[in-house]
Amino acid sequence: MIVSIRSFVIAIALGMAFAGFAQAQGKWVKLAPFPEPAEELLGASAGGKLYVFCGLAPAWKPIGMVYEYDPATDKWTKKNNMPLLSHHVAFTEMHGKIYAFGGFVPPTAGQPAWVPINNAWEYDPAADTWKALAPMPTKRGSPVAVAVGDKIYVIGGAAMAPGSSEPSVLPTRPHLALSTVEEYDPATNTWRARTPMPTPRNHATAGAINGKVYVVGGRIGAAFIGVASNTDVTEEYDPASDTWGAVRARMPSPRSATASGVYGGRIYVSGGEGQTTQSMMTFRALEAFDPAANRWTVLPSMPVSRHGLAGAVVGNRLHMVSGDVQSAGTGVHVHTESHDAYELEGPK
Numbered sequence: 001m002i003v004s005i006r007s008f009v010i011a012i013a014l015g016m017a018f019a020g021f022a023q024a025q026g027k028w029v030k031l032a033p034f035p036e037p038a039e040e041l042l043g044a045s046a047g048g049k050l051y052v053f054c055g056l057a058p059a060w061k062p063i064g065m066v067y068e069y070d071p072a073t074d075k076w077t078k079k080n081n082m083p084l085l086s087h088h089v090a091f092t093e094m095h096g097k098i099y100a101f102g103g104f105v106p107p108t109a110g111q112p113a114w115v116p117i118n119n120a121w122e123y124d125p126a127a128d129t130w131k132a133l134a135p136m137p138t139k140r141g142s143p144v145a146v147a148v149g150d151k152i153y154v155i156g157g158a159a160m161a162p163g164s165s166e167p168s169v170l171p172t173r174p175h176l177a178l179s180t181v182e183e184y185d186p187a188t189n190t191w192r193a194r195t196p197m198p199t200p201r202n203h204a205t206a207g208a209i210n211g212k213v214y215v216v217g218g219r220i221g222a223a224f225i226g227v228a229s230n231t232d233v234t235e236e237y238d239p240a241s242d243t244w245g246a247v248r249a250r251m252p253s254p255r256s257a258t259a260s261g262v263y264g265g266r267i268y269v270s271g272g273e274g275q276t277t278q279s280m281m282t283f284r285a286l287e288a289f290d291p292a293a294n295r296w297t298v299l300p301s302m303p304v305s306r307h308g309l310a311g312a313v314v315g316n317r318l319h320m321v322s323g324d325v326q327s328a329g330t331g332v333h334v335h336t337e338s339h340d341a342y343e344l345e346g347p348k
Contacts, residue, residue: 025299026343031319032074036065037335039324043259043310044091044098046125048072050319051079051098052310054087058333060112062087062105068125069321069339071314083130084119088203090145090154094186098123099133101154101184104141104169113168114223116141116159120184134189138180141169142223144206146213148239152184153194153213155237158202158223171224177202181237195242199233203256207267209291213237214248214267216289219256226329230254230274234289249294253285259311261318264346266290268299268318273307273327280327282307286318286342304338316348317341 038055045051049070055063064085068077082100089103100121104114118140120133140157147153157178160166169175179196197215203225204218215235219228232254236245255272262268272283284301302320309323319341325334 026345028300028303028340028342029317030303031339031341032069032076033337034322034339035067035076035078036063037322037337038063038065039308039322039333039335040087041308041310041322042089042091043312043319043321044093045312045314046093046096046098048314049125050312050314050321051125052321053082053091053100054089056087056308060087060106060114066123069319071317079128080130083121083132084117086117086119088114088142090143090157092145092147092152094147094150094152096125098125099145099147099152099184099186101145102136102140102143102157107168113170114141115168116157122186133184134191136184137182137191137193138178140178140180142202143178143180144204144215146206146208148208148211148213150185150187151239152186153181153237153239154184155181155197155206155213155215156201156204156218169223171222171227175223176200177220177222177228183239194239195244197237198235198244198247199231201231205258205260205269207260207262209262209265209267211238211240212291213239214289214291216260216267216269217251217255217258217272224329225256225273225275225327228256230256236291248291249289249296251289252287252296252298253283255283255285257307258283259309259320261311261313263313263316263318263344264348265292266297268313268342268344270302270311270318270320270342271306271309271323275327275329280330281305282325282327299342302342303340304336306336306338313344316344318344
């Protein structure tokens with residue numbers, strides 16, 4: 001009897017420990033390949049379509065591409081280029097428009113480098129036009145942008161230290177991961193500073209669920225994967241009270257340069273890269289965070305590992321587009337045309 005009770009208790013404990021793995025799982029499907037494979041792509045969805053922006057060529061040359069994907073026809077359409085060729089820009093959708101914030105541009109002279117900018121733009125997918133907005137108070141690249149209600153929050157990023165004489169961001173030059181939070185109001189075209197994020201980071205991903213913002217993963221210490229450290233930290237921001245809550249459950253795979261989308265009260269994170277002194281890797285992992293349960297679920301991995309990919313949810317599919325199969329810093333670029341979508345289950 002004692003053995004039976006002990007076995008029963010162990011079974012319950014194991015069941016609770018692996019509850020995150022037991023959720024009903026969807027499947028990956030292969031869709032129309034991306035016409036212009038690249039790395040450092042960003043995605044957003046609007047009006048039932050997927051939009052892919054940016055791209056970075058060798059020697060850190062921004063491409064500034066814009067593509068539209070129509071799920072109804074499984075076809076890509078090239079749109080007008082971005083008005084400012086830049087990379088590591090933050091994108092989010094609000095009321096059918098797509099907003100772009102910050103990023104990096106090349107220096108006007110000298111060696112290739114990343115120069116942080118504070119430009120802000122509104123893209124109208126229906127008209128395929130761009131409109132310049134009031135610039136962000138803080139110049140920075142690789143932040144995240146999330147819309148909540150009628151406001152947009154631009155969080156984190158990387159830039160030179162305040163008062164620094166450095167003209168740009170390079171792996172060999174001092175620079176900072178940022179905790180900056182700035183709120184943009186499209187109705188008044190104005191900005192205001194909000195409470196900084198507890199964990200300064202860049203190359204993170206984020207999403208909004210039930211009026212709260214969740215910032216996941218990313219890099220701490222620097223902007224470049226060869227000198228930065230990945231983090232698994234998940235933090236919650238409440239715009240209504242302008243406060244950051246207690247640290248939430250950690251993402252199972254510490255990584256940066258991921259892509260994500262929100263569906264059914266969960267944020268789904270896929271792809272990414274990481275480096276140690278012994279290895280350079282990209283990720284296939286797909287993991288979902290449920291804030292209500294404060295729990296991560298490990299889901300079937302993406303078919304092709306990659307970082308710098310574009311991602312967004314359209315309908316009940318999480319789209320993951322292109323990216324680089326090889327982690328950065330090797331001089332080897334393996335840009336994939338793969339366009340994979342994970343079919344999400346349950347109500348939106």
